[in-house]
Amino acid sequence: MSQDQWTAVDNYFDGLFAPSDDVLSAALQATTDAGLPAISVSPSQGKLLHLLAKMHNVRSILEIGTLGGYSTIWLARALPADGRLISLELDPAHAAVARANIARAGLAAHVEVRVGKAIESLPQLDESGAGPFDLVFIDADKVSTPDYLTWAFRLTKPGSLIIIDNVVRSGAVAEPTTTDPNVQGVQKALAMLAADKRVISAATQTVGSKGYDGFAIAFVVGA
16 A cells, blocks of 8 residues: 555545535645645545534534634534634734635635634633534644643533544554644543543544544533
């Protein structure tokens, strides 16, 4: 197996289940043109997020890590007419690209992009009574993932979903002696999920156009 083959299969699945449209294509192009890193979710991953949100009938979503808003669009498209999504982004330039992409998608009325350190924005959300959210998608800096997860617990309720992206780290997540702080952050977050009786959790490996990675998902069963 090779990266070329993984990408070919991803392209095949994308064509069947997640064909691009003008809005999604423009969002990716604008992200590239602005010089943002090429780390958006793949089309199939975006469709999976959309499907999970639809299956769960979510009305409120919290996204930690906006980038160019590609995953934001996939998630927001799953919301009902009165649904809302709040996305937290550190970089003002990234947020500007995302807002333009979201507006082009006709979703500006449902989506708010807040700029600043997520670890500072999260308590502000809590204090303002913005939660609880039906779905939390964590896709930001990996060192802080345990902190984001702690807040996700606080900002959800029984029946909510918590999804953490990029948890495999090309296999490094299984290395007990790793000194990589990004991997250590993911390991700590996964250990938190495994030990916490408030959630039922699982993690899975993936291969595709984005390489070798994976995600974790938790279903909140208790407060």
